Amino acid sequence: MQHILERVKHPLTAGKVEPVFRTLKSKLRANWPDGEALFDTLEELVAWYNEDKPHLSLNFERAETPLHGFVRKLTPKDRADHLTAYPEDQVHR
Numbered sequence: 001m002q003h004i005l006e007r008v009k010h011p012l013t014a015g016k017v018e019p020v021f022r023t024l025k026s027k028l029r030a031n032w033p034d035g036e037a038l039f040d041t042l043e044e045l046v047a048w049y050n051e052d053k054p055h056l057s058l059n060f061e062r063a064e065t066p067l068h069g070f071v072r073k074l075t076p077k078d079r080a081d082h083l084t085a086y087p088e089d090q091v092h093r
Helices: 011-029 042-051 066-073 076-085
Strands: none
Touching: 011 042, 042 066, 066 076
16 A cells, blocks of 8 residues: 655645545444444444445445455456455455
8 A cells, every 4th residue: 555645735635535534523423322332443433434335436336335446446366366365355246
């Protein structure tokens, strides 16, 4: 994974990450009707965001998550290697 810094005074780049932060903050503050927290840890929330929550910017008709998009864009060899290492990431669609 490569870390890419945004350009100074370039709101488009910063604007792409703002919805992520807004979702994470609102879900961390959210509670079930009985008052119990929706997510107990940040790790649990990030796993839900990346593995379970469909994203409009991806193939929303197929309810694609960031994990599905990541696996879909891998080369065939890299996809086979990834799914061998992480069989739980297998996309059944």
